[in-house]
Amino acid sequence: MLKIIHTADIHLDSPFRMEDLQKAQARKIELRAAFSSLMFWAKTEQADIMLIAGDLFDSPHPTPDAVEFVASQFAANPNCRFIISPGNHDFAASDSVYAKTAFPENVSVFTSPTLSCLHFDNIAGHAVDVYGYAFTSPILDHNPFAGVSIPKSDTITLLCGHGTLGADNGKDCPIKTEDIANSGFDYVALGHIHNNPGIQKIENTYYGYAGSLEPRAFNDRGERGAFLAECDKQDGAFTCRPAFFRLCKRIYAVESVNLTGASTKEEVLGKINALIKQKGFGKDTLLRLTLEGSLAGHLDISSVGIESITLGLYYCELRDHTSPDYDLDALRNDPTIKGELVRTLTPLLESEDENHRILAARALKYALSALAGNDISDFN
Numbered sequence: 001m002l003k004i005i006h007t008a009d010i011h012l013d014s015p016f017r018m019e020d021l022q023k024a025q026a027r028k029i030e031l032r033a034a035f036s037s038l039m040f041w042a043k044t045e046q047a048d049i050m051l052i053a054g055d056l057f058d059s060p061h062p063t064p065d066a067v068e069f070v071a072s073q074f075a076a077n078p079n080c081r082f083i084i085s086p087g088n089h090d091f092a093a094s095d096s097v098y099a100k101t102a103f104p105e106n107v108s109v110f111t112s113p114t115l116s117c118l119h120f121d122n123i124a125g126h127a128v129d130v131y132g133y134a135f136t137s138p139i140l141d142h143n144p145f146a147g148v149s150i151p152k153s154d155t156i157t158l159l160c161g162h163g164t165l166g167a168d169n170g171k172d173c174p175i176k177t178e179d180i181a182n183s184g185f186d187y188v189a190l191g192h193i194h195n196n197p198g199i200q201k202i203e204n205t206y207y208g209y210a211g212s213l214e215p216r217a218f219n220d221r222g223e224r225g226a227f228l229a230e231c232d233k234q235d236g237a238f239t240c241r242p243a244f245f246r247l248c249k250r251i252y253a254v255e256s257v258n259l260t261g262a263s264t265k266e267e268v269l270g271k272i273n274a275l276i277k278q279k280g281f282g283k284d285t286l287l288r289l290t291l292e293g294s295l296a297g298h299l300d301i302s303s304v305g306i307e308s309i310t311l312g313l314y315y316c317e318l319r320d321h322t323s324p325d326y327d328l329d330a331l332r333n334d335p336t337i338k339g340e341l342v343r344t345l346t347p348l349l350e351s352e353d354e355n356h357r358i359l360a361a362r363a364l365k366y367a368l369s370a371l372a373g374n375d376i377s378d379f380n
Helices: 021-044 064-075 177-181 265-279 305-311 326-330 337-349 354-373
Strands: 001-005 049-052 081-084 107-109 118-124 126-132 154-160 187-191 200-204 203-210 225-234 238-244 251-258 285-292 295-296 315-319 321-324
Touching: 001 021, 001 187, 021 064, 049 126, 049 154, 081 118, 107 251, 177 200, 177 203, 251 265, 265 285, 321 354, 326 337, 326 354, 337 354
Parallel strands: 001 049, 049 081, 081 107, 126 154, 154 187, 187 203, 251 285, 285 315, 295 321
Antiparallel strands: 001 225, 118 126, 200 203, 225 238
């Protein structure tokens, strides 16, 4: 039984863009920890091959510290063969990490945009061919294995590559589903798309994206990890049992909560915490929460204690899209600057253009809050 680990889009050395700079730095450390977990898992499972389908690093010129870290991890598991297909972020240029680094002997890197093959006579009792290619710049506008058809044999044939499945054209190696269906490969390990829809099968080929190893932003939502595929091939018939394993330290989530009806800060926090409990978010969760609905004009969302929300979370960002429920008729008759403000904004508040109404409502909310002496620097 041949054991293959399929991973991609690790993006080591990637910056994490967060409002909390201390936690952004902590996330960089956690990304390395996730890679260490991947390497430990490979050793524990006694994996024979690890296919890294692009963007191992976030750039072709990672820090020396990151390179040393990766090389030492590879060297610590000499029984596993690590095969890398550089992607659009860590492309194999002439001055890239892949051209300048002497990786351990158990590491192979594809460095040409043309499809090539690595042959292994005996891995776990099987002859294995691993095909692959490399981005050599940020752009690869064609599929190197389009039109390729591998003859049937008892050799297990794998492809490791970075690209965009379902695209007819583009700069990120557009791959058509029929390219895979007609290829004759037994398993196609893809990278570039950070989501993980699972391993699928078309004709006789298993294929799919591993997704990112550790989420890096709020568009990388849900659990992240890698696939372990247990493979066999007898008399030309390939069998595969792929299983996903979560390896990420954190998960990102994006949610919204309607606060209509809340008249106190305690009621606002109650609605927010009820959502957090319902979704099962905990200390591993980074949450971006949009606040929606209509609130009493006196209620200042900016003063809601974010610390009270994040007690059960790792990190939380609030986006305030609520609208104030003011008595506009009373405000229009106010003899102070408040009345003048409302009278000035009334044409926009009553505009047929929805965007004008939204902007005017937000302007009114900010202005009245500022006039009340509240801090509006954190309004979103």
